[in-house]
Amino acid sequence: MTDRDVSAWLDELSADETFRSHPLFAQLQLLAEKYTKLVRRLDKISKISDSFQVQLKELNGALQLAALTDALCGLPNRRAMIDCIRKERNRSARNGRTFCLIMGDIDRFKQVNDTFGHEAGDDVLVATSATLRQHLRGYDVCSRWGGEEFLILLPETTLDGGIQTAKKLCEAVASQRITIANPVPGGSFRPAKCVDGEAARAQTSEEVVPRSLRFVTGTEIAITMSLGVSVFDHSQSIDACIREADRTLYAAKATGGNCCRHGALAETPDDAPGDDGA
Amino acid sequence: MDDLVIPATSSSPFVNFLAESGELELRGESYPENSPRFFRPILKWLTDYLGARTAPIRVAISLTYLNTSSVKCMMDMLDALQAAHDKGLSIVISWYYDGDNDRALDLAEEFKEELTLPFHIIPASEAT
Numbered sequence: 001m002t003d004r005d006v007s008a009w010l011d012e013l014s015a016d017e018t019f020r021s022h023p024l025f026a027q028l029q030l031l032a033e034k035y036t037k038l039v040r041r042l043d044k045i046s047k048i049s050d051s052f053q054v055q056l057k058e059l060n061g062a063l064q065l066a067a068l069t070d071a072l073c074g075l076p077n078r079r080a081m082i083d084c085i086r087k088e089r090n091r092s093a094r095n096g097r098t099f100c101l102i103m104g105d106i107d108r109f110k111q112v113n114d115t116f117g118h119e120a121g122d123d124v125l126v127a128t129s130a131t132l133r134q135h136l137r138g139y140d141v142c143s144r145w146g147g148e149e150f151l152i153l154l155p156e157t158t159l160d161g162g163i164q165t166a167k168k169l170c171e172a173v174a175s176q177r178i179t180i181a182n183p184v185p186g187g188s189f190r191p192a193k194c195v196d197g198e199a200a201r202a203q204t205s206e207e208v209v210p211r212s213l214r215f216v217t218g219t220e221i222a223i224t225m226s227l228g229v230s231v232f233d234h235s236q237s238i239d240a241c242i243r244e245a246d247r248t249l250y251a252a253k254a255t256g257g258n259c260c261r262h263g264a265l266a267e268t269p270d271d272a273p274g275d276d277g278a
Numbered sequence: 279m280d281d282l283v284i285p286a287t288s289s290s291p292f293v294n295f296l297a298e299s300g301e302l303e304l305r306g307e308s309y310p311e312n313s314p315r316f317f318r319p320i321l322k323w324l325t326d327y328l329g330a331r332t333a334p335i336r337v338a339i340s341l342t343y344l345n346t347s348s349v350k351c352m353m354d355m356l357d358a359l360q361a362a363h364d365k366g367l368s369i370v371i372s373w374y375y376d377g378d379n380d381r382a383l384d385l386a387e388e389f390k391e392e393l394t395l396p397f398h399i400i401p402a403s404e405a406t
Contacts, residue, residue, distance in 0.1 A: 045353065048388050049346040055381045056343065 003036040070144040072122055073129035081143035081151055085238050088155050092232060100162030102152040103245035104132070104169060104227040107257035109148035112223065120180045124223060127178040135172045136165070151242070159231040159262060166227040166260035173225040174258060180219050224258035231263065279330065282323045290316055291341060295323060300335040306342070313347035321351070324358055334368035335359075340402065342376065356393055363395040370396045377401030 001009075010032045013019040022028075068080035076084065088099050106112075106128060113121040125148065132142045132150060145151040152169075154162055228249030232241045244263055252261040279297040286292035291306035302324075310316040328335075337359065344352060356371075363369045373389065375382040386399040 041353065044388065044392065045346065045349050048344075048349045048385060051381060051385050051388070052343055052345070052349075055379070055385070058381070 001039075003039040006032050006036050006039070073125055073144050075129050075133070075150075076141060076143040078143065078145055078151075081141065081145065081153065082238070084141045084143075084153055085242075088153060089232065089238060091155070093234065095156075097156045098158060099232050100154040100157045100159065100165075101230050101232070101241055101245040102154065102162060102166050102169070102227050102260075103145070103230075103242070103249040104150045104152065104166075104173075104225050105249055105253065106148040106173075107224045107226055107253070109223075112221070116180055116221075123181055124178050124221075127176060128173055128223070128225070131172050131176045132169055135169055140165075151245070157231075159229065162229040162231060163260065163262050166229045166262075170225060170227055170258065170260050174222065177220045177222060180221060226252035226257040227260040228252055229260060229262040279327060282320065284320070293320060295320075295327070297327060300331065300333055301338070302335060303338045303340075305338075305340045307344075308341060308348035308352075309343065309345035310348070313345065313351050317348070317351035317355070321354055321358065324355060328358060328362040328367065331362075331367060334370070335362075337369065337371040338374065339371065340374035342382070352389070353392065356389065360393050360395055370398070372398045372400055374400050374402045377403050 010029065013025075013028075019025055068077060068083075069075070070077045085101070092099055106124065109121065109124070112124050125144075129142070129144065129150070132152065136142055136152065137154075139155055141153040141155075143151050143153075152165075154165055157165070226249055228245045228247065228251065230241050230244035230248060232238075236244075248261040248263060252259050255261075281297050282293060282295040284290070284293040286306045287310075289307065290310045291304050291308050294301075294303040294305075296302070308316075341352075359369050359371065371393070373386045375386045383399065390397045390399065
């Protein structure tokens, strides 16, 4: 019986003179009021308690999300990526289709940090994350694997498809223009004023700004990325597939960067080797 | 009357009831294994205190989590404060909540609904 039911019942009894004049009616009224209060209080306690449980659940969800997301780039982190790869491996075993991993690493990232400071390095990471994400399919997964390393999962993709995607990403990263929030750390940097990358390089103070960093305008730079592609083979482990992507990435780095390589170490056509050590 | 001071634990709040100044503070989280056992001495102290107190009382509550039995105990404490207020004792409650959490504000409102005594809901960032 709800508190309203009790009130209605009591009103009904009160309307009847026989009940109203009964010697126990006043006590009955008191009892009904206490019961009403008790029911209302129970509802209130349940409501508050439920709210605390929901709040706890929401906080847990936020915590879990934070544990699986890279705070700077907003991409899945290493732990989340390993989960995704495991799921894809199981899916691949069921449907018989293969998938690819691409390991990408920003070339000469240390020089960005050393030249402009870590804030600028963060700008580069955030911008590059967005560029990679923009050039992938909705169901591809791009994670921040380590410092300036990104691991990309391409579900249901052959090696050829993986290579094409890696080339596309390589070009997209090289053509992006990244705004540096604070381009003059300590006033040691003289920015170039032209738009052309090569000309900018020529106009930039070589001893202060490494020539591998191309300045497009006074506050914008262009960077490059090296990428290694591996295709998952059911005879190998996930770790082995990641190692293969890593190994081919370093093969790309060894040729100067700004290019992609795949498992067979064959050079991909139309790639553009970098100008110095990556 | 002696003060009632109970240090916080991982599952019970800090209780700092100062008899002379009339400042009563509850802070932390409350989900002790046995809430009635934890709150019984607190409620007893409060009831005795309210029966003897004539000067104003200020209550500061900052509880981020309460389990169901703690909610019930908290309601009993608030009922005691309300009853004393109804008898003419000056009592003001300040309920501090996480200003970034809308649900925490709703919860504070739920407690406030049960009372007619002055009950101020204050974002924790404004706490002094």
